[in-house]
Amino acid sequence: xxxxxxxxxxxxxxxxxxxxxxxxxxxxxxxxxxxxxxxxxxxxxxxxxxxxxxxxxxxxxxxxxxxxxxxxxxxxxxxxxxxxxxxxxxxxxxxxxxxxxxxxxxxxxxxx
Amino acid sequence: xxxxxxxxxxxxxxxxxxxxxxxxxxxxxxxxxxxxxxxxxxxxxxxxxxxxxxxxxxxxxxxxxxxxxxxxxxxxxxxxxxxxxxxxxxxxxxxxxxxxxxxxxxxxxxxxxxx
Amino acid sequence: xxxxxxxxxxxxxxxxxxxxxxxxxxxxxxxxxxxxxxxxxxxxxxxxxxxxxxxxxxxxxxxxxxxxxxxxxxxxxxxxxxxxxxxxxxxxxxxxxxxxxxxxxxxxxxxxxxxxxxxxxxxxxxxxxxxxxxxxxxxxxxxxxxxxxxxxxxxxxxxxxxxxxxxxxxxxxxxxxxxxxxxxxxxxxxxxxxxxxxxxxxxxxxxxxxxxxxxxxxxxxxxxxxxxxxxxxxxxxxxxxxxx
Numbered sequence: 001x002x003x004x005x006x007x008x009x010x011x012x013x014x015x016x017x018x019x020x021x022x023x024x025x026x027x028x029x030x031x032x033x034x035x036x037x038x039x040x041x042x043x044x045x046x047x048x049x050x051x052x053x054x055x056x057x058x059x060x061x062x063x064x065x066x067x068x069x070x071x072x073x074x075x076x077x078x079x080x081x082x083x084x085x086x087x088x089x090x091x092x093x094x095x096x097x098x099x100x101x102x103x104x105x106x107x108x109x110x111x112x
Numbered sequence: 113x114x115x116x117x118x119x120x121x122x123x124x125x126x127x128x129x130x131x132x133x134x135x136x137x138x139x140x141x142x143x144x145x146x147x148x149x150x151x152x153x154x155x156x157x158x159x160x161x162x163x164x165x166x167x168x169x170x171x172x173x174x175x176x177x178x179x180x181x182x183x184x185x186x187x188x189x190x191x192x193x194x195x196x197x198x199x200x201x202x203x204x205x206x207x208x209x210x211x212x213x214x215x216x217x218x219x220x221x222x223x224x225x226x227x
Numbered sequence: 228x229x230x231x232x233x234x235x236x237x238x239x240x241x242x243x244x245x246x247x248x249x250x251x252x253x254x255x256x257x258x259x260x261x262x263x264x265x266x267x268x269x270x271x272x273x274x275x276x277x278x279x280x281x282x283x284x285x286x287x288x289x290x291x292x293x294x295x296x297x298x299x300x301x302x303x304x305x306x307x308x309x310x311x312x313x314x315x316x317x318x319x320x321x322x323x324x325x326x327x328x329x330x331x332x333x334x335x336x337x338x339x340x341x342x343x344x345x346x347x348x349x350x351x352x353x354x355x356x357x358x359x360x361x362x363x364x365x366x367x368x369x370x371x372x373x374x375x376x377x378x379x380x381x382x383x384x385x386x387x388x389x390x391x392x393x394x395x396x397x398x399x400x401x402x403x404x405x406x407x408x409x410x411x412x413x414x415x416x417x418x419x420x421x422x423x424x425x426x427x428x429x430x431x432x433x434x435x436x437x438x439x440x441x442x443x444x445x446x447x448x449x450x451x452x453x454x455x456x457x458x459x460x461x462x463x464x465x466x467x468x469x470x471x
Contacts, residue, residue: 092412
């Protein structure tokens with residue numbers, strides 16, 4: 001039997017969300033900033049991982065025109081761009097320039 | 113539910129604006145920039161609760177997939193029975209969910225498609 | 228003697244607002260934002276969103292990571308997943324706004340007057356604001372911050388429109404470079420801003436685990452990636468602290 005998870009997940013969240021979240025938040029703020037910093041640290045880690053996953057998603061499952069570029073070129077552009085960033089004393093500008101150059105160069109060279 | 117069903121602008125507000133803005137407003141509450149009882153917070157809670165209620169109603173009344181094979185009166189009935197149980201047993205969420213689920217299972221077994 | 232907080236004159240408020248606006252456009256962040264939002268504009272076009280929708284998204288969300296998540300997942304994921312992903316990406320705003328308010332509030336500031344500054348708070352606005360507000364007379368800080376925020380917001384909107392228009396008109400090869408700008412720019416700025424182990428680990432794990440889960444067609448893969456990778460990074464961080 002095919003079981004769609006979303007309705008049940010949503011029901012669970014809806015069952016608890018309106019009341020419990022506000023109680024937990026009240027606890028959090030009542031205790032002051034100490035608890036906050038650990039939780040904030042964890043939330044930041046989760047958020048960072050999430051943004052990284054989105055970057056991977058755009059590079060590996062790209063929309064529109066980017067899909068026409070071979071996946072090796074996309075990955076190489078990302079990787080070499082990052083290397084350039086490291087080499088040029090953590091320069092974000094160098095990383096973007098090199099990454100873009102590799103992308104456009106690779107795409108042009110390997111175009112059918 | 114997907115983007116196609118509710119339209120891009122409603123989606124923008126519900127899943128773009130709201131989950132994002134809630135943190136900024138909570139920051140104001142946390143530092144007492146906003147009083148917890150302030151009219152703004154009261155309004156935000158009312159809107160959030162209303163949205164959740166709307167989503168709940170949508171889920172129960174216009175289900176897709178496996179849920180749609182269970183008759184509407186079973187779904188609504190289970191919800192109502194669960195709520196009544198919640199009220200009767202010292203407003204216990206656990207009891208409400210349990211009774212609701214049991215009622216749903218019973219109704220699904222009696223009136224649902226043969227599994 | 229009763230203390231009625233004295234509100235500054237409308238002329239002072241207006242001047243402070245214009246000061247903030249000028250500070251925004253003189254700031255390096257204005258250029259960074261234009262660059263970033265060119266990428267977001269292009270992304271919106273490629274995913275099939277309309278120009279008015281995209282401009283509105285910048286106005287009401289005003290957070291590049293959240294917007295990138297929204298644009299790249301709204302067409303394929305369920306609303307719940309998008310909401311959770313957007314929500315998780317913006318949790319940073321809570322401590323940012325909390326840190327900002329003591330700096331902003333004057334004796335006469337009323338609660339509702341903090342709503343606009345809080346909405347305008349984004350990384351660049353906040354960084355510049357925290358830097359500049361101490362030099363601004365307290366009575367003028369709220370209008371100054373509003374000017375700063377709206378100035379940077381307008382730079383972003385302009386960038387997004389440029390990106391959208393370019394993506395629509397450029398030949399495919401150049402359009403791909405425009406599209407690629409968003410992932411590479413995020414990678415660079417995260418690399419530059421991640422100085423701690425937990426940040427770097429979370430990012431690398433996200434890059435690795437994300438595609439793994441997506442390839443396995445796991446439901447809510449984005450959310451699970453964030454939770455799993457982030458929690459592992461956090462656990463490693465805690466263990467290291469313990470062994471110190």
